[in-house]
Amino acid sequence: MKTLRSSFSVALAAILSFGGSTAAVAQQNVAFSQQFAGSTVLLTSGDTIQGPLVLHRNEDVIRLTMPDNTVSTLSAVAVQSFAVKGQKEDRRNYEDFFDTRAGYYYGNPYYSVPRPRRERVDTSQVRVFRTYRWNHDKDYSDFKSPAFFEQLSGGPSVLLRREVLVERTINNGPMYGPGYGYGYGGYGVPSMSRYRTMKDVFYLGLPNGNVLPLRNPKKDLLAIFRQQAKQIEQYAKGNKLDFMDPRELASIVNYANSLQKEAK
Structure with missing residues (x-):
């Protein structure tokens, strides 16, 4: 536990040390969360709290389990930065592109279809998040609200990332279309399929606090x-x-x- 807290202290000190054939036919963001075994959270008040953390990506909210087992819910407006470690993989966030019984093999009509991103979770990695005021990619809007961005580089201009879970609908082509059995293509699989995958969205955090997509x-x-x-x-x-x-x-x-x- 001391080593974990020490890592978080170093991470937080670091972020504060410098200034400021198939066709996808539909895509929509899917709400999801990520769980971490430990965290150090620096509040805008200057206070620091620690504990297991759940990050709700879409809502920019974190839920922290306190030592007395109570849960503290914090929005980005109350958080300056936080470091997390010990990510727990939640397989409910993902869906295979098609039933695994169909298999990924040559000759299968779905072999060439893009597959969900599957990365092994590194539980030893310390990940740092900072709060920036953001217009939510509305280029012509002056309204900005606090949001969490993962810090990937040093400064003064900082590479930032937001991970989003998206659900895509794939049209498997006319060869496997409705003519082959009421919306099912060859091999008994639907002509329209859905899958979920992670998507990285990058930004650059400028020294003046602005965020550029x-x-x-x-x-x-x-x-x-x-x-x-x-x-x-x-x-x-x-x-x-x-x-x-x-x-x-x-x-x-x-x-x-x-x-x-x-x-x-």
Whole structure:
């Protein structure tokens, strides 16, 4: 427990040390939560509390189990930052693309269909979240409300991520359409199928507290760091870094920050 708390203290100190053939035919966000065995939460009041934590992603709310087993519910407006460790995988958040009895094998009509993201949960990883005021991607809205963003890089410009669970509807094509048995295609599976998968949505947190969406991470990031764009692109290419991979994109942002510091 001492080691866990120590890790959280280091993480929180770090985040406070610098300034500021198939076709998808439908997609919708699905409410989901993530559970963690331990956490350190820094409140806007300056107080720190610890305990097992549940993060409700869509609502930007955390529920903390206190030492006396009472549960404290906190919205983003009351939280400055928090660090979590010991993620518990909740398989209820995911659904296989189709019944596993159908199998993933060559010759199966669904073999080439995109599959849900399946990453092994790293229970030893300390993850840090910070609160930013956000317009919820409404570009022409001045209204902003506090929301949780996971911090993936150092600063002063910080790579941020929001994980969302989405449900997609897939049209399996005319070959397996309604003509093959009342909405069922060949092999006795539906011509329209649904699956759930995790989706990473990236942002850049600026020193002034603003949050910029990175809808096209490479294009948007090079536009933001316009003066260093050529060097950044060469760095990514030389190190074979993918602008869509969270860890590799974090390395690119850290490099971009280092270039700005050198220029000063």
